[in-house]
Amino acid sequence: MGNIRLGELVERFGGQLAGEPDIAVSGIAPLDSADASQLTFLSNSRLRSQAEASRAAALILSPADDEILAATYAGARIVTPNPYAYFARVAQWFEKQREIPAAAGVHPLACVDQTARLAPTASIGPYVTIEAEAEIADGVVIGAGSFVGRGAKIGANTRLAPRVTFHAGCVIGENGIIHSGAVIGTEGFGFANDAGKWIKIPQTGRVVCGNDVQIGANTTIDRGTLDDTVIEDGVKLDNQIQVGHNCHIGAHSAAAGCVGIAGSATIGKHCMLGGAAMIGGHLTIADGVFVTAASSVMNSIKEPGQYTSIFPLTQHKEWERTAAMLRNIKSMRDRIRELEKKIKDQN
């Protein structure tokens, strides 16, 4: 664990320090658990009273919260417009100090084709297979048991966790992370039906990911059929996500666990897909759309905003009654019509 003085911290990460710059901190922790050697942060004003009670050496907070807390808060304060992002960057710094870097070079138990191009600073773990003509840039880490197919390209400082599959011809940019069990570039689900039997359509496109892309554990992304499947810069995909062939996910969009995106869907930039949201094939989702968890999108969405499709949860007995009435909603509508007609006839 590294220590850092508050003065050095604001030099590195910005923000205005109110307090003694020579105080050193050894880590960052939530409001209720930070001790006197640690930093903490207030990212939600409703926790202001919890912040006041914190024992932390210093508090990261917004200008608005600082106006209220400045007079009474005993410890040091670092004022910054986005305390949560500040926390993330400081936490990354502490993490970096304690990290044990992967050893550069190829593990003797790895199997690397002689035509693959590996930067000397790349780290290739045991039981890794790297096929012909793959390109592995500087600072890349390939975890134990991973597979990199023929001609695939891994950009600088991108990290593959153990047991990743990165198929032939696929591309990922710099500073990416692919978690264990992910499969990038499978042949997508393309078949022509001929008299009841399925004829396979070859899938010859690639998966092309930009920079700063994170792909979760056991997530799968299919290669394009003829064109490529595209994941733009800064996209974050959680675990167990399925992305079909020819999808296009816009920059800085994020999808939580268990999301499914059917083939040829286009997701805009800065979208958020809640966990287990399902996006139908060949749809277009505008920039800035937020799909609530467990919701299903069957048509394109043209306007930003939050969209939802969840049957409300109730006790099972009540659900049975509600579901039965929903099945009969047409008869309710018809009875209303009938009543309206009768009333009208009366008058």
Add this chain to the structure above:
Amino acid sequence: MGNIRLGELVERFGGQLAGEPDIAVSGIAPLDSADASQLTFLSNSRLRSQAEASRAAALILSPADDEILAATYAGARIVTPNPYAYFARVAQWFEKQREIPAAAGVHPLACVDQTARLAPTASIGPYVTIEAEAEIADGVVIGAGSFVGRGAKIGANTRLAPRVTFHAGCVIGENGIIHSGAVIGTEGFGFANDAGKWIKIPQTGRVVCGNDVQIGANTTIDRGTLDDTVIEDGVKLDNQIQVGHNCHIGAHSAAAGCVGIAGSATIGKHCMLGGAAMIGGHLTIADGVFVTAASSVMNSIKEPGQYTSIFPLTQHKEWERTAAMLRNIKSMRDRIRELEKKIKDQN
């Protein structure tokens, strides 16, 4: 890339050629991107005007579309009842030409039990484990890092992508494909509850797959408890699908990504399960059923047809209102009854 003359093409794949048989083509592409050295195809009559504008060397189309386009279309035409299936077969042929075949034999870094029976034409990649008495037929390809358990049987020309798990005793027929990360033959989820604790029920059946079966990336199929889990000929399962123990999936059925099929469900032949469809346990689904994506099936389905269960997506604010009213649908029904009673009393 191979080239093929149109005359040779119709000899191989059938169809009637209207045009010069000596024209050679180097590939197949969609209507809007095919160039003068390529074939294209019209599988949807609504794209007829796009077909007319195509620059392709030849157009694959149906007799009905040919009647309309024959007079005006400048290039060669191949007339066939199912242009999409024709496209799939031709694309397979081109794919075959450019494919780099896996080298026959056992990679020096594979671990194959001496009692396993391997056809000499099989290709076993690095870091593959093949346990005792497994049988690997002619032309099989086992990708890097895959595992084939004791006594498992892989039929001729079936291909396991890298990092597949194929557990002990399981069977797959000929010409199959299992994609990366798939797990075939896990012990299913079987427990007896004894005073609040779960007692494991051993799972001693197998998974038995027919010929021409495709299993997607990270899909899991559990072995049967006492009998087998059965996947019939021609079944196509996309990525991230879960098939529980003792399920039976009928020939030529297909399931899109993220589908879940609970234990002991029986799916008929020629069914289609849309993405993320969920099939309850111990159900029977008739032949020819189409379950819409994201729909949940809680009871058996006896008639073919399309079935759906999706809460309609709306803006979140509107959803909140609709959901609240749905919760109160019983009171609406009661108010209608009350009105009907009053009207009746008036008359």
Add this chain to the structure above:
Amino acid sequence: MGNIRLGELVERFGGQLAGEPDIAVSGIAPLDSADASQLTFLSNSRLRSQAEASRAAALILSPADDEILAATYAGARIVTPNPYAYFARVAQWFEKQREIPAAAGVHPLACVDQTARLAPTASIGPYVTIEAEAEIADGVVIGAGSFVGRGAKIGANTRLAPRVTFHAGCVIGENGIIHSGAVIGTEGFGFANDAGKWIKIPQTGRVVCGNDVQIGANTTIDRGTLDDTVIEDGVKLDNQIQVGHNCHIGAHSAAAGCVGIAGSATIGKHCMLGGAAMIGGHLTIADGVFVTAASSVMNSIKEPGQYTSIFPLTQHKEWERTAAMLRNIKSMRDRIRELEKKIKDQN
């Protein structure tokens, strides 16, 4: 296969034997398929007539069913309060007899760091990677191609199937099972948004699993952000489940395939989550809650009981009509109000 005398069986597993203790049985099978050398069991009274017709050497049944069947049933009977749990234990015993135990010791093709502490009775398969300071207890089996990260701890007799990822620092107790493709301890999905870009929040907690935990194929469990993700004793997770960071799952709860549990959710003890149930983040679910398959939980649940949220399945045409009316439910409510007003004005 081992044989066992009925007398020895009741000595081992309890229950009252009515019949000849020297009869030997060679296995256990369902009512309709057990033959004269096998045991069978009646766990559902509705199958009583099937039990009467069974050819099995002996029938395991409850006292209530025994009262009815004792007079007429020809074979031996074992009376026990929970025949299904009895079946499970007996089946485990037979399974044990036929099991081929994994060879103790480290496979020559495994890669084990010299600072890892391995019990001599542990079995480490080919292509396994075990990093520095990991601790592997007695009787542990680590399947081919699995990865155990730095400092991870695997308790006695726990079994990792082939191709499991168990990340640095994570812990599992005794007698656990982790199935193929599971990924334990991925960095969870934690980001701070800064002007539209996602800043990664380091995930420094662990996953800590108790004893008798089973984790299904391709299931993923994220490490905690600062604290740990906790899976208590006896929890059973099926395949393809996602458990987010900082979740806490209470003892003896079970989740069926494809369940998603978002970050920081707390699930009580003895809960059951049906297949594909989705649990929102930061929720608390009381002990003894049963969430129906395919249901979505968006709020905490304080009382035990069964909860459901499924749009009822219908033929697609009918669904279209029902969905359209549901979208217009507000207008129905307004029309009812209007009618009520008119009736009131009349009187």
